[in-house]
Amino acid sequence: MKYNISESPLGELIIVSSVNGLCVVEFADDRQKLIQKLEKKFNSTFKENDYPIIKKCKTQLTEYFNGTRKEFDIPFDLCGSDFQKKVWNLLGDIPYGKTVSYLELSKKHGDPKAIRAIASANGDNPVAILIPCHRVIGSDGSLTGYAGGLARKQWLLEHEQNFSGHRQEKLF
Numbered sequence: 144m145k146y147n148i149s150e151s152p153l154g155e156l157i158i159v160s161s162v163n164g165l166c167v168v169e170f171a172d173d174r175q176k177l178i179q180k181l182e183k184k185f186n187s188t189f190k191e192n193d194y195p196i197i198k199k200c201k202t203q204l205t206e207y208f209n210g211t212r213k214e215f216d217i218p219f220d221l222c223g224s225d226f227q228k229k230v231w232n233l234l235g236d237i238p239y240g241k242t243v244s245y246l247e248l249s250k251k252h253g254d255p256k257a258i259r260a261i262a263s264a265n266g267d268n269p270v271a272i273l274i275p276c277h278r279v280i281g282s283d284g285s286l287t288g289y290a291g292g293l294a295r296k297q298w299l300l301e302h303e304q305n306f307s308g309h310r311q312e313k314l315f
Contacts, residue, residue: 145192164220210306213239230264237278240307244282
């Protein structure tokens with residue numbers, strides 16, 4: 144496993160990749176603690192490096208933050224259950240600049256009663272921003288949990304609305 148750090152308007156992001164694809168993009172508020180946690184999770188020692196996948200991710204994140212990229216085309220190598228991976232795929236279908244509620248997401252999954260399981264899988268998303276879990280909000284339009292913090296979630300949603308060409312009603 145290789146990793147590198149990318150600067151963003153929201154702070155440092157750690158980008159972790161295997162040779163097969165992107166594994167993690169996470170806010171690195173405490174870089175050393177996060178690296179230790181990830182090394183334990185993946186049972187691997189991380190080396191700082193710029194795999195081509197990491198370089199591509201850094202470039203695409205820069206374009207995203209500049210407002211010139213709305214979709215990412217980076218291969219993933221995700222660790223998770225089949226259910227989690229299905230939810231993460233559904234997240235990828237949420238259009239740039241739009242939001243959906245947990246209820247809408249559970250309906251798209253095919254089980255409106257699975258809201259809590261959907262929310263849990265959403266919270267376990269290992270790839271911030273590229274798998275847009277920040278686009279999921281409460282049914283009443285309120286901001287709800289985000290691993291990177293609600294201030295970052297709000298910033299990401301407002302950023303996307305500024306560059307999307309359409310404005311939603313005030314959400315929060």
